[in-house]
Amino acid sequence: MPAVVDHEARRRAVADVTADLIARAGMEAVTVREVAQAAGYSTAIVSHYFASKVELLFYTYRATVLRAHQRMEAALDTGGGSIRPYLAALLPLNEEQRRDWLVWFSFWTMAIADQTLSAEQQVRSRQITTRITALLLERGLSEDAARAGARRLLVTIYGMASQAFFDPDRWPPETQLSLLDADLAALGVS
Amino acid sequence: MPAVVDHEARRRAVADVTADLIARAGMEAVTVREVAQAAGYSTAIVSHYFASKVELLFYTYRATVLRAHQRMEAALDTGGGSIRPYLAALLPLNEEQRRDWLVWFSFWTMAIADQTLSAEQQVRSRQITTRITALLLERGLSEDAARAGARRLLVTIYGMASQAFFDPDRWPPETQLSLLDADLAALGVS
Numbered sequence: 001m002p003a004v005v006d007h008e009a010r011r012r013a014v015a016d017v018t019a020d021l022i023a024r025a026g027m028e029a030v031t032v033r034e035v036a037q038a039a040g041y042s043t044a045i046v047s048h049y050f051a052s053k054v055e056l057l058f059y060t061y062r063a064t065v066l067r068a069h070q071r072m073e074a075a076l077d078t079g080g081g082s083i084r085p086y087l088a089a090l091l092p093l094n095e096e097q098r099r100d101w102l103v104w105f106s107f108w109t110m111a112i113a114d115q116t117l118s119a120e121q122q123v124r125s126r127q128i129t130t131r132i133t134a135l136l137l138e139r140g141l142s143e144d145a146a147r148a149g150a151r152r153l154l155v156t157i158y159g160m161a162s163q164a165f166f167d168p169d170r171w172p173p174e175t176q177l178s179l180l181d182a183d184l185a186a187l188g189v190s
Numbered sequence: 191m192p193a194v195v196d197h198e199a200r201r202r203a204v205a206d207v208t209a210d211l212i213a214r215a216g217m218e219a220v221t222v223r224e225v226a227q228a229a230g231y232s233t234a235i236v237s238h239y240f241a242s243k244v245e246l247l248f249y250t251y252r253a254t255v256l257r258a259h260q261r262m263e264a265a266l267d268t269g270g271g272s273i274r275p276y277l278a279a280l281l282p283l284n285e286e287q288r289r290d291w292l293v294w295f296s297f298w299t300m301a302i303a304d305q306t307l308s309a310e311q312q313v314r315s316r317q318i319t320t321r322i323t324a325l326l327l328e329r330g331l332s333e334d335a336a337r338a339g340a341r342r343l344l345v346t347i348y349g350m351a352s353q354a355f356f357d358p359d360r361w362p363p364e365t366q367l368s369l370l371d372a373d374l375a376a377l378g379v380s
Binding site: 022023024025026027028029102106108109110111112114118121122125151152155157158161162163165166170 | 218298341355
């Protein structure tokens with residue numbers, strides 16, 4: 001009996017290796033050969049799952065965004081209804097979450113020359129804005145306050161992540177969380 | 191008599207063309223040939239000024255940062271002592287300032303694999319933090335408040351710039367300025 005191959009798991013494994021490579025060595029280091037070697041597959045197998053480097057990168061971007069969303073929703077579920085753990089799960093507080101940002105920044109700059117990728121990023125960014133707005137509405141904020149609050153929180157998160165990107169020493173977890181807490185306190189939610 | 195060549199002006203012109211190319215087509219589009227063509231020089235001349243692509247990129251990064259600083263200081267001088275125009279001159283409010291951010295983001299991700307560039311970015315980022323802290327001290331804030339204020343203002347600016355990067359429609363100048371003004375009001379300066 002031939003071994004059953006979980007193709008989706010393989011795709012995810014390749015995307016995970018790709019994200020690691022981007023975060024460690026930059027976008028220019030990504031080649032099908034390099035990814036295959038790091039994943040322990042032949043280049044033929046990687047090429048079987050991804051028709052081009054662009055396809056591999058697009059899938060990798062989506063996979064990191066999706067995983068971050070799942071991590072955030074899980075933190076919300078186990079956080080007893082508090083919005084803080086949900087947002088903290090997005091911040092570059094640890095290696096995994098820092099890796100996500102390194103990957104996203106790399107994709108943002110790649111999107112300068114790629115309309116599809118740039119449209120995808122806009123959609124993903126608006127999605128998270130909408131989700132945070134809904135969470136603030138659920139916590140009793142008015143429509144306007146919820147919208148402004150979501151915008152403020154995301155500005156803080158993106159602003160800290162972009163500075164922590166190249167100056168992590170100045171942005172230890174406690175500093176990041178203290179700015180997040182200040183925003184939450186100003187909004188009257190926790 | 192041979193024509194007098196202003197070598198520094200030529201270097202700046204080449205860097206300017208390089209920044210344009212990065213903002214328009216991404217870092218991958220930068221080649222000495224492409225830059226020379228856009229600048230109207232031979233590749234030999236560009237190679238004469240910059241020994242390698244890395245050297246050209248490093249100079250371009252420095253040139254955009256330096257120009258932004260000059261623009262900000264000029265805005266401070268003509269702004270009647272207000273800190274608002276100084277900070278506004280950093281935000282992606284117009285094509286020139288938006289181009290700066292596209293260039294800087296591209297360099298940040300390049301710095302993943304380049305220690306020299308990453309160290310340079312850390313220095314530049316700390317420099318602007320120190321400058322804003324000094325401006326807040328001059329306006330009567332305590333040492334602690336000035337330091338926290340500079341951090342808050344830069345988080346807001348980086349956070350808006352990074353979202354405006356791929357979603358400029360949601361970040362028109364008036365929206366950016368309203369968030370900046372809210373921060374300045376909270377700090378009690380203008």
